[in-house]
Amino acid sequence: DTAVSQTPKYLVTQMGNDKSIKCEQNLGHDTMYWYKQDSKKFLKIMFSYNNKELIINETVPNRFSPKSPDKAHLNLHINSLELGDSAVYFCASSKRTSGPGWEQYFGPGTRLTVT
């Protein structure tokens, strides 16, 4: 019973292709995110999605687009893939709990390689 799951785990594709990564959480969290971890292991927020409100990091190219069919899913579509898109993409979800509580879980990551 994985909390945050992503598919596929590995994705190898050629430049110019369009691909999607799927993410699902079964935690009942109300906010979901996509993060990118580059070759130097630096994690950076790409998008967050909360109750139909999408917040986009201004540095993300518009070739990247998140799609949320429902509260438990946030998929990532990437058009016209470029070599620089090669990275590990992590989905995450979060929820504020009682008091000043907080919980967040990351998915296992999708390793994207663009050739």
Place this chain on the structure above:
Amino acid sequence: QKEVEQDPGPLSVPEGAIVSLNCTYSNSAFQYFMWYRQYSRKGPELLMYTYSSGNKEDGRFTAQVDKSSKYISLFIRDSQPSDSATYLCAMIDMYSGGGADGLTFGKGTHLIIQP
């Protein structure tokens, strides 16, 4: 100036030593401060979080936050080889858009515990 600074290491210590990991930050709006552990080719795993200033202890781990100095620390007592991983500090301003901006991460410290 980067928002969160963290020494990437590697930091190598003998088994049983006390490990000290640190981050500094510049955004005084952050209220939640997290420490994540990431093993190679895995997603980040939340170890601890602290709300505002103060200390928090969980087993062998102690997190400290000093908001006046914009400095956070993670201490690991009786370190074990299984603690070898990359440790990422992260922080978030939950009161601006309900955390929709996501976490701001440090670059991570690669920790090696020598048996």
